Amino acid sequence: MSRLGVFVDRQTLGNSEQLTALIRLRDSAEEMGHTVYFIFPVEIAKIGKVDGLFIRSRTDPLNISFVAAKMAELRGIPVIDDPASIQVCSDKVNMYLHLMQAGVRIPETVFVRKGELTERRARALFRELGSPLILKEPSTSFSLRVEKVQDVPGFLKTAKRFIKLSDWIVAQKFVESDFDWRVGVLAGEPLYACRYIIPQETFKIQATVNGHVVYCAVKGHPLEQVPGPILDAAVKAARAVGEGLYGVDIKDVEGTPYVIEVNDNPSLEGGEDEQSPGLYRKIIGHLVGDEGDRVREKTAPGRP
């Protein structure tokens, strides 16, 4: 039927879980009658030959995945992740600005600019956001360059490190939880859900503790059993960014959802599809047009 391109790089294929996920994706596409082409960066010109492109390599506006997304967009080829989503989600300042504008509930957030890194400003931020607070360098992914700081000297030390990479950084109120909801949203509709169980040694989904990398556990969760306010928050947050595929991280604080992040290029290899077996078929259908699998038409009755 159609040709689905999957844009991958060495890092994607160097990980056995990612490889397994790619094989499941390919099998689903072939069951649907499509042909799958894995496209590497050096073959970027082949993007013009596919009917839809699914990017499965780390995204950033400055790296090759953005080039791939843009090549597809310039040719009118449907692409996940689209360039605009990459631009918004890869930069936490941009992402939080979109969430704030859409009225999505997020932990209290302040942008700190180069030139504001003074003791006075740090004290004011602790008064405003409480202690500890979270500092984020805007290009963080997998919790890299996300730090919890307890006091003014800690704030200044971390902030000065981050400000070398970005003229604005993010300071955020610390919201504690044992787990984060991760809700996958495709074209503005919930696609899958899971819980990221935060390791006891850290407050992040991934961290280096005593020289060892600790990861969160991923527990798939049936979509229909996810609390309504969590799903509503996920959809509202995803729609604030765009119409692509997003993994929305949410903390539930005594029944009140706080959106922590909207991620483009969400992980699918950690067990996210455990309770959502049709996940790949829906993504493929969205990209290369299998009417029976289009999430938008299937889950949004009444939509024109």
Place this chain on the structure above:
Amino acid sequence: MKGKSKAIGRGGGGRLLRRDLIHEKVRGGATYLIAEDYSYKTGAYYRILTLEMEGRETVPSTKDLLEAYVVPVCLARAGKAGLPVCDWGISDDRVPLPSIIYGISYFADPSEYSIVQNPETADNVIKYVTGNGKYPFCYQPIPEGAEIVPCAAIFGRTADAPEPLADLAARVYRIFRIPLMEIVSVYNGGYRLSSVTPVWYSQLSRDEKRILEEILTGECR
């Protein structure tokens, strides 16, 4: 250009061309922002983003900036608009010689490029731009004897460029609308666009600074 103008930055007065200043001029409903460095995640980039989030039309836009500074995207978009652009490819190890090489990664500097003429130089440059093989890069094969010509463009205007290059600069500005940029082109009987990069005030000639200052003070349309 004429219009309401203000400068954002530490301190006031002093010379106009200070790297910490972002000049803003409102004209025809659009806000023009003039800064030395519009790179991703700089103060100028975030100032533009903030205005965009308020629904204001900005020149440049964050989208145009990102697309201009990522070389293959820049060439694909300019080529689609009909501009003469260099042939390009993506590699992670070898290139035809001679070639121009640009890094493509979070760590790549959009204003940095290398011209490689022989295998030894190519190996060293490729090791550097790929972070020892981690990232791909963009190469542009160039004809023997071709000349690499960088040229500052201020609202698409050049100070002393030959007419075909001045024309290329004006056309690049119409696509990306970056008030201050350097256009790197390859001349081999005609000019082909190689890249668009930031240009530092210190790199501008006296005539280029004069054009920019006239625009900032409203003496020039």
